[in-house]
Amino acid sequence: LAQPVKNICCVGAGYVGGPTAAVMAFQNPNIRVTVVDRDERRIRRWNSKHLPIHEPGLGDIVRIARDGSREISFTNTPVGSRANDGSDTASSSESEPASDGHHFRMTVVPSRQPNLIFSTEVTKCISEADIILIAVNTPTKSRGIGAGRATDMTAFEAVTSVVAQHARPGAIIVEKSTVPCRTAELVRETMELHRPGVHFEVLSNPEFLAAGTAVQDLLQPDRILIGSLTSESSRRAAETLATVYAAWVPRSRILTTNIWSSELSKLVANSMLAQRISSINSISAICEKTGAEVDEVAASIGRDPRIGNKFLKAGIGFGGSCFKKDILSLSYLAESLGLEEVGEYWRQVIKMNEYQRDRFSRRVITCLNNTLVAKKITLLGYAFKANTSDTRESPALEIIKTLLEENPREIAIYDPCCNPVVTRNEIKILLRDQAALQDDGGPIVVYSNAYEACAASHAILITTEFDEFRNKKRLETPKGLPGITFGSNKSLDPRPFKRIEPSETDILSLHKF
Ligand code: UGA
Numbered sequence: 001l002a003q004p005v006k007n008i009c010c011v012g013a014g015y016v017g018g019p020t021a022a023v024m025a026f027q028n029p030n031i032r033v034t035v036v037d038r039d040e041r042r043i044r045r046w047n048s049k050h051l052p053i054h055e056p057g058l059g060d061i062v063r064i065a066r067d068g069s070r071e072i073s074f075t076n077t078p079v080g081s082r083a084n085d086g087s088d089t090a091s092s093s094e095s096e097p098a099s100d101g102h103h104f105r106m107t108v109v110p111s112r113q114p115n116l117i118f119s120t121e122v123t124k125c126i127s128e129a130d131i132i133l134i135a136v137n138t139p140t141k142s143r144g145i146g147a148g149r150a151t152d153m154t155a156f157e158a159v160t161s162v163v164a165q166h167a168r169p170g171a172i173i174v175e176k177s178t179v180p181c182r183t184a185e186l187v188r189e190t191m192e193l194h195r196p197g198v199h200f201e202v203l204s205n206p207e208f209l210a211a212g213t214a215v216q217d218l219l220q221p222d223r224i225l226i227g228s229l230t231s232e233s234s235r236r237a238a239e240t241l242a243t244v245y246a247a248w249v250p251r252s253r254i255l256t257t258n259i260w261s262s263e264l265s266k267l268v269a270n271s272m273l274a275q276r277i278s279s280i281n282s283i284s285a286i287c288e289k290t291g292a293e294v295d296e297v298a299a300s301i302g303r304d305p306r307i308g309n310k311f312l313k314a315g316i317g318f319g320g321s322c323f324k325k326d327i328l329s330l331s332y333l334a335e336s337l338g339l340e341e342v343g344e345y346w347r348q349v350i351k352m353n354e355y356q357r358d359r360f361s362r363r364v365i366t367c368l369n370n371t372l373v374a375k376k377i378t379l380l381g382y383a384f385k386a387n388t389s390d391t392r393e394s395p396a397l398e399i400i401k402t403l404l405e406e407n408p409r410e411i412a413i414y415d416p417c418c419n420p421v422v423t424r425n426e427i428k429i430l431l432r433d434q435a436a437l438q439d440d441g442g443p444i445v446v447y448s449n450a451y452e453a454c455a456a457s458h459a460i461l462i463t464t465e466f467d468e469f470r471n472k473k474r475l476e477t478p479k480g481l482p483g484i485t486f487g488s489n490k491s492l493d494p495r496p497f498k499r500i501e502p503s504e505t506d507i508l509s510l511h512k513f
Pocket of ligand 1: 178207208209210211212270273277310311312313314315316317318319320321322323384385386
């Protein structure tokens, strides 16, 4: 049923497009996978040693697929003899005399041909592809109708038009970006507008990878979802895409559904994950008033397999580029379909998330006698979750905004993954309108050392669940006031324990762990 695939083009070299294309190429050495983006700087970085995205394992996958892996063996061979005699795999060899009269012979054996290309030649690469993946940004609309809720389809629409003009007839066009339900219809209309009468296939194939575990999620996905129309040719296209994944994903994990189910499933998956977090966070508020322990409640209910034990960590609320955006998109979709109550139901998940975060900020301020004037507050963690430098929609930023209103002497920030200079500039740009922020960065100081960030602080807030902040213990200082000790995590500091002064320091982590 499936057609042979020789060429895949992924449009968009971002968080989804780059890693997805890299793994596809890595697992399909016989398919040429090209990732295109009009952003030259980004493509340059994908072609360099310093990839634009930090994900464990991504560097190796890209190196193997992009450069072709090379086994390099050094042989100390007596002069006159030949290493690897008779070997037809050696593609090149160099030898130079060594001081002991022997030759060092280096044999370079390419074990595969490079098949991953990063390029800015958007139209050319599109025109050569059998399958075109559209993996561009679909953020929330910031102005106009549906501002702050509807999905901004500007980039997606622009790319679809380019694809429509340059794709070869019969090409399979795949929605990889997260899009509102029924977007495939728009794609079909755009294709028809630019190339009337030319046959194309449109599929939905959403991505479920999470930041920090992208490569792992791609190599061992829970499921691959491919949505198609019910026509014979559309199903054949779905089968063709399925064969690309089948190179490494068991068939039982490749689900084929109708195209609208596939589009909707992506929004629903993220909305339901976020809903679990808001649900447990709402319970944490009850726990704090009753003496119940939210982690114990989570562990107890999680034993019921119908509930499950994952994604039940109460904290300061979810962040990241997707959860909020996708719930907004789902609720906007519901409302535009005339389903007000459904829209309202999902919006409540976001309200609870904001309530939880603000409750935390308020608690910090209340604990410090309702004033932060002349005080130093430290935030440990600025990324939206552990093991990533991704700071999009980070709860930490919103907490900083609230704290700044109280005119603190200093807000100290330390994050083990985020570059201090980049973080400082980013905060400066994001808080431009904040009156409390002066030109030089105001009271915000970003440190590259956790202990320095914590020194002489009046409160330390653990705002990202990095392991190195996890092994914390409360200690009674000689004055009988609470102090703080970090655990013996070596990555934080070679010294096993370090007491943080002064004595007023307290931990306000609100069940993040
Ligand atoms: C999420 C989904 O998990 C992915 O499946 C999806 O593909 C991705 O969005 C996307 O659409 O791009 P991600 O945002 O990278 O992935 O991160 P998550 O691990 O889901 O965490 C999201 C937020 O929830 C973080 O701020 C995290 O700290 C918070 N969280 C998570 C909790 O507060 N409690 C939990 O129990 C779990």
